Structures are given as C-alpha cells and as structure tokens.
Amino acid sequence: MHKEYIDxxxxxxxxxxxxHIAEGQKAYMRHxxxxxxxxxxxxxxxxxxxxxxxxxxxxxxxxxxAKELWKRQEREFQYFTQExxxxxxxxxxxKNIQLFEHLITHxxxxxxxxxxxxxxxxxxxxxxxxxxxxxxxxxxxxxxMWLQRTAILFQLKYKQETDTALLASTIRQLCHTDExxxxxxxxxxxxxxxxxxxxxxxxxxxxxxxxxxxxxEGLRLIR
Numbered sequence: 001m002h003k004e005y006i007d008x009x010x011x012x013x014x015x016x017x018x019x020h021i022a023e024g025q026k027a028y029m030r031h032x033x034x035x036x037x038x039x040x041x042x043x044x045x046x047x048x049x050x051x052x053x054x055x056x057x058x059x060x061x062x063x064x065x066a067k068e069l070w071k072r073q074e075r076e077f078q079y080f081t082q083e084x085x086x087x088x089x090x091x092x093x094x095k096n097i098q099l100f101e102h103l104i105t106h107x108x109x110x111x112x113x114x115x116x117x118x119x120x121x122x123x124x125x126x127x128x129x130x131x132x133x134x135x136x137x138x139x140x141x142x143x144x145m146w147l148q149r150t151a152i153l154f155q156l157k158y159k160q161e162t163d164t165a166l167l168a169s170t171i172r173q174l175c176h177t178d179e180x181x182x183x184x185x186x187x188x189x190x191x192x193x194x195x196x197x198x199x200x201x202x203x204x205x206x207x208x209x210x211x212x213x214x215x216x217e218g219l220r221l222i223r
Contacts, residue, residue: 117153187217
C-alpha cells in the first residue's frame with residue numbers, strides 16, 4: 001500500500017512538471033534545490049486526492065513514507081511530505097519527534113523548517129508537553145541552527161498556552177549570535193507573543209541584551 005501511494009504521487013507530480021516554472025522556483029531558492037516546476041496552487045490541487053481520508057495510509061506507514069519522499073531531489077516532494085505528516089497531527093506518537101528531527105536536519109531551509117516548527121513540532125508539544133524542556137535543551141545544545149530555530153518557533157501560535165519561562169530561557173541562550181535566521185526567529189517569536197501580551201515583551205526586551213534585528217522585529221508592532 002505505501003509503495004503504491006509513493007509511486008502514484010511521484011508519477012502524478014512528474015506528469016505536471018513545468019521546466020519554465022522550475023527555473024523561477026530554483027532562482028527564488030538561491031539554486032539550493034531542484035524543482036519540478038509545479039506551482040503551489042497546482043500542487044495543492046494534486047494533493048487533494050492523496051489527502052482524502054479514504055486514501056491516506058495507516059498511521060504506522062507515515063514515518064516510512066515521509067522519509068522516502070524526503071529523499072527525493074525535487075523540492076515539491078518535501079512540501080508534500082510536511083503537509084502529509086501534518087494530516088496525522090491528532091495521532092502523533094511520542095516517538096515521532098525522531099522523525100521531525102530527521103526532516104528538520106535534512107534538506108534544511110526556512111521554507112520547510114518554519115512549517116515543521118509550527119505545524120508539526122508545535123502540535124506535537126501540545127500533545128506531549130513534558131517533552132518541551134527536554135527537546136529544547138537538546139536542540140539548543142546541538143549547535144544545529146535549524147533545530148535551534150525550531151526551539152524558538154514551535155510555540156509561535158500558542159498564545160495563552162505559551163510557556164513564557166521556556167521562551168525566555170531559549171531566547172537568552174541563543175541571542176548572543178550574529179546568525180540571521182536565529183535573530184530573525186527571536187524577533188518573530190517576540191512580535192507574535194507581543195500581539196496579545198505587549199507588556200511582557202517590553203519588559204523582557206528591557207531586561208535582555210538582544211541583537212538589533214531581534215529587538216527591531218520583536219517590538220515593531222508595539223512601538
């Protein structure tokens with residue numbers, strides 16, 4: 001079943017390839033990835049059939065399918081995979097964090113990592129809150145920028161459920177860097193939380209030495 005699912009998807013994507021569109025997509029992504037040249041609206045249209053409840057594989061096959069598709073050279077397969085995994089969010093298991101780490105650290109760039117941080121890891125941590133501190137500590141210590149960015153961003157849409165102590169601790173451990181993707185993520189996390197809790201963000205920014213980019217982004221909507 002899972003092999004048929006993969007083979008059918010590959011065939012359908014290849015059938016809709018457009019080299020002209022692919023050139024523009026590759027240029028936008030700084031030629032880091034190959035593309036088939038399927039526009040986002042077209043890809044989502046194709047995916048509908050594969051995401052139909054009656055056609056979705058049993059959850060036990062999800063990690064295997066995800067890893068197989070993630071290996072594919074063309075970027076559209078990574079986009080499909082993260083949305084495919086997201087369809088199982090209500091049935092995530094504790095062990096799935098290993099899969100998320102694998103996906104985050106392979107073929108890494110903001111276009112997939114940001115989706116997975118919010119949609120996959122974010123939903124996972126709501127199901128398994130006891131994992132938040134443990135995994136955040138691990139990712140911060142890993143030295144992997146994309147895991148560190150995930151540690152900053154997974155609570156992005158939590159609003160009232162945000163663990164502010166963990167958010168503050170994570171930012172303070174990662175704010176002493178010139179790495180654009182980390183400083184931008186810090187600013188993004190603060191700006192998002194500040195939409196509902198501006199006083200907390202202002203107080204935190206006053207007491208914390210932040211990179212100018214993080215400070216500017218974090219306080220942009222408040223000031």
